[in-house]
Amino acid sequence: MSLAQRLPFQTGDTPARRIEDASDDEEEALVNNYKEQVRFDDELSDAELPMPVGQAQLGEDIQSRIAAAATPLEYQATLETRFASYDNYCSLFHFILNSDGPVDLDVPSYYWAWDVIDEFIYQFNSFCSHRNRVARKGDNAEEIQILRDNPNTWGCYSVLNVLYSLIQRSQMNEQLAAIKRGEDPATVAGDYGSRPLYRMLGYFSIIGLLRVHCLLGDFSLALKTLDDIELNKKAMFARVMAAHFTTYYYVGFSYMMMRRYADAIRMFSHILIYVSRTKNFQKNAQYDSITKKNDQMYALIAICVALCPTRLDDTIHAALREKHGDQFARMQRGGPDSLPIFEDLFRNSCPKFISPTPPDFDNPEINVDPIEHHLSIFMEDVKNNVWSSTLKSYLKLYTTMDLRKLAGFLEAEPEKLRTWLLVNKQRSRQVRWSENGLLDGDIVSTSDLDFALQRVSRTQTF
Amino acid sequence: MGIPFDYAPDRPEYIENILSGLDRYNPETTTVFQDYVNQQCEDRTYDCYANLALLKLYQFNPHLTRDETITNILVKALTVFPAPDFSLCLHLLPPHILTPFSGSTSNPAAGDAPLSEAVQKLNVLSNHLAAAQYSAFWQTLDSDDLYADLVADVSGFEELMRVRIAVTVSQAVREVERGVLEGWLSLHGAEFDRFVREVCGWEVGVDEEGVGVVRVPLNKENEAKGTVVRENVKFDRETLSTFFTSPYARVLERCRWTG
Numbered sequence: 001m002s003l004a005q006r007l008p009f010q011t012g013d014t015p016a017r018r019i020e021d022a023s024d025d026e027e028e029a030l031v032n033n034y035k036e037q038v039r040f041d042d043e044l045s046d047a048e049l050p051m052p053v054g055q056a057q058l059g060e061d062i063q064s065r066i067a068a069a070a071t072p073l074e075y076q077a078t079l080e081t082r083f084a085s086y087d088n089y090c091s092l093f094h095f096i097l098n099s100d101g102p103v104d105l106d107v108p109s110y111y112w113a114w115d116v117i118d119e120f121i122y123q124f125n126s127f128c129s130h131r132n133r134v135a136r137k138g139d140n141a142e143e144i145q146i147l148r149d150n151p152n153t154w155g156c157y158s159v160l161n162v163l164y165s166l167i168q169r170s171q172m173n174e175q176l177a178a179i180k181r182g183e184d185p186a187t188v189a190g191d192y193g194s195r196p197l198y199r200m201l202g203y204f205s206i207i208g209l210l211r212v213h214c215l216l217g218d219f220s221l222a223l224k225t226l227d228d229i230e231l232n233k234k235a236m237f238a239r240v241m242a243a244h245f246t247t248y249y250y251v252g253f254s255y256m257m258m259r260r261y262a263d264a265i266r267m268f269s270h271i272l273i274y275v276s277r278t279k280n281f282q283k284n285a286q287y288d289s290i291t292k293k294n295d296q297m298y299a300l301i302a303i304c305v306a307l308c309p310t311r312l313d314d315t316i317h318a319a320l321r322e323k324h325g326d327q328f329a330r331m332q333r334g335g336p337d338s339l340p341i342f343e344d345l346f347r348n349s350c351p352k353f354i355s356p357t358p359p360d361f362d363n364p365e366i367n368v369d370p371i372e373h374h375l376s377i378f379m380e381d382v383k384n385n386v387w388s389s390t391l392k393s394y395l396k397l398y399t400t401m402d403l404r405k406l407a408g409f410l411e412a413e414p415e416k417l418r419t420w421l422l423v424n425k426q427r428s429r430q431v432r433w434s435e436n437g438l439l440d441g442d443i444v445s446t447s448d449l450d451f452a453l454q455r456v457s458r459t460q461t462f
Numbered sequence: 463m464g465i466p467f468d469y470a471p472d473r474p475e476y477i478e479n480i481l482s483g484l485d486r487y488n489p490e491t492t493t494v495f496q497d498y499v500n501q502q503c504e505d506r507t508y509d510c511y512a513n514l515a516l517l518k519l520y521q522f523n524p525h526l527t528r529d530e531t532i533t534n535i536l537v538k539a540l541t542v543f544p545a546p547d548f549s550l551c552l553h554l555l556p557p558h559i560l561t562p563f564s565g566s567t568s569n570p571a572a573g574d575a576p577l578s579e580a581v582q583k584l585n586v587l588s589n590h591l592a593a594a595q596y597s598a599f600w601q602t603l604d605s606d607d608l609y610a611d612l613v614a615d616v617s618g619f620e621e622l623m624r625v626r627i628a629v630t631v632s633q634a635v636r637e638v639e640r641g642v643l644e645g646w647l648s649l650h651g652a653e654f655d656r657f658v659r660e661v662c663g664w665e666v667g668v669d670e671e672g673v674g675v676v677r678v679p680l681n682k683e684n685e686a687k688g689t690v691v692r693e694n695v696k697f698d699r700e701t702l703s704t705f706f707t708s709p710y711a712r713v714l715e716r717c718r719w720t721g
Contacts, residue, residue, distance in 0.1 A: 156522055157522065164484060216554075217553035218553070218554060219550065221515075223467075258546055259549075355557055356522055357524055367558070373557035373558075377549050380549065380585075380589055381546075381549070419593060421634065422594035422634050423592070423594045425634035426544045426594065429683075437468075439466045442464035443464070451634075452634060452636050453634055453635045453637070
């Protein structure tokens with residue numbers, strides 16, 4: 001079975017491109033890793049066999065809960081369905097976490113653990129967005145009443161509680177720290193953490209936390225959450241395509257919101273290159289689910305490159321021009337006309353931000369969509385950048401230049417120009433990651449253009 | 463050699479313990495964090511990562527919110543511009559906080575209108591700083607008594623701001639007219655001389671036309687050095703061997719002989 005799947009890899013276009021890209025060794029490792037993953041996918045089809053006999057004693061009930069927990073919520077689910085689903089998660093996690101010792105569950109697939117955490121957070125996200133929307137519109141009295149009566153359903157404390165408990169039960173942070181030190185994680189895994197079910201749930205809960213913190217606008221804590229996970233192809237998340245993809249999306253996005261554009265670009269490029277090189281042999285459902293996120297990441301990388309000019313990998317650059325060519329060019333050109341483009345792309349590609357607490361149903365007008373809140377903060381930084389490309393295009397032509405002359409070219413007051421120059425200098429200095437945790441980094445200059453302000457030489461006495 | 467965002471040199475151990483454990487979500491730690499914010503205001507230390515943890519507690523437990531602590535955190539964040547701290551704090555505040563309010567006629571039920579107003583006022587300051595409009599920053603700060611109230615708790619606010627402004631100026635400037643810098647620092651006369659000479663270590667002088675000039679000594683940032691763009695091209699053995707059997711190989715050999 002795996003032979004047929006390996007063939008396209010060997011005849012694929014990856015080796016032919018070898019010379020162009022310095023990071024090809026890494027990419028090859030990625031592709032090899034992907035092969036491993038394909039085998040896991042195959043295991044899935046094998047695993048769709050009837051469940052083993054010993055399973056029966058756990059009861060029909062738990063099996064249906066297991067299946068339901070990983071099943072995507074239907075589009076436009078009613079509040080009743082959302083509440084029932086919440087209850088289902090609560091009892092399932094309660095069973096997993098609070099039974100007398102670790103439980104034996106036969107889960108349907110290798111990536112069931114990912115699907116469960118993914119779906120759990122998706123439903124939390126979609127419930128909060130829905131609740132906010134109902135409060136903003138204020139026209140559905142029946143739903144408003146139900147939501148008022150149940151302020152704790154899908155509460156942020158219960159969601160975080162589940163994720164942290166799964167991490168703690170499995171000793172996941174301790175295990176990852178041991179792996180980092182080159183030790184055997186089994187020595188710290190304990191009763192729970194040595195079992196694949198708990199290990200996977202614990203691990204993916206860390207990725208889940210990254211996502212929840214990001215959805216709540218806590219970008220530094222989101223990055224801090226991954227302290228024990230090393231972002232490389234050997235990481236466990238890389239085995240499940242959707243997990244791999246999600247991790248890079250949220251890490252890249254958090255970097256972008258911390259104004260570490262160089263790091264954001266590095267994250268987005270990494271995963272987009274990976275997808276573009278493996279897409280030829282990803283014809284499964286997992287791939288379909290990431291197509292939308294893939295396009296969103298192209299939009300985000302376009303925003304980042306417009307704010308922090310960077311040479312992109314040729315593959316990415318070509319795809320970017322194909323998908324967002326016109327918008328990309330206009331953002332790069334800058335000026336006030338570019339601002340609505342930044343807004344559009346941001347709205348369409350940001351996570352669906354949420355407010356953790358129930359909205360104020362009595363005052364619909366103060367329930368602002370969290371997306372607009374985060375967008376307006378982000379746009380302050382974009383507005384500051386609006387003249388930088390025009391400025392740079394002139395600066396590149398000269399080695400020294402009179403401020404007034406340049407101001408004349410730009411049709412701006414010399415005073416105004418002086419502040420633009422200071423802003424430009426400030427913005428070219430960015431924190432960029434080099435080693436250790438994701439929040440670590442050195443201040444570097446990300447611009448290929450440097451300058452200083454000096455008075456025109458005249459005799460001066462000091 | 464970089465400093466991680468979550469590191470603060472003066473962070474006490476008990477704060478570190480709360481931050482690294484689940485107590486960071488415990489509403490009971492709110493008062494501990496609030497006291498810590500007060501301490502930062504008094505002794506001129508700063509711990510953004512801990513302050514964000516407090517804002518998150520407020521985000522989860524709105525009834526615990528203390529307006530004064532929020533504005534103090536924001537004012538402290540201003541003192542480290544152009545770092546993104548101020549906006550990272552804004553992201554954790556309620557989504558309606560930046561929505562323009564319609565003055566006193568606004569709906570009284572929106573209970574935190576005073577907080578919104580204060581946050582938006584501070585946001586104006588933050589935008590001036592990010593846009594390097596330092597004179598406008600000082601003018602705005604002086605324009606309204608509310609600003610004086612907002613920064614009152616933060617000890618040495620004006621001096622901290624002057625030092626930050628001086629740092630960003632030193633990164634871009636070698637020489638600047640005294641008048642311009644006076645506006646940027648909101649200092650004049652002897653006070654200006656003292657600050658620029660003693661705190662910054664810059665030279666103050668006049669040119670032949672009697673115009674005051676300040677010279678910033680060369681540093682790593684204002685020397686305006688050209689950058690060399692380097693690309694690493696990796697060759698594997700296969701490519702190299704085709705290269706050596708190509709006509710270029712002879713050229714290469716010749717180089718070796720002559721060079």
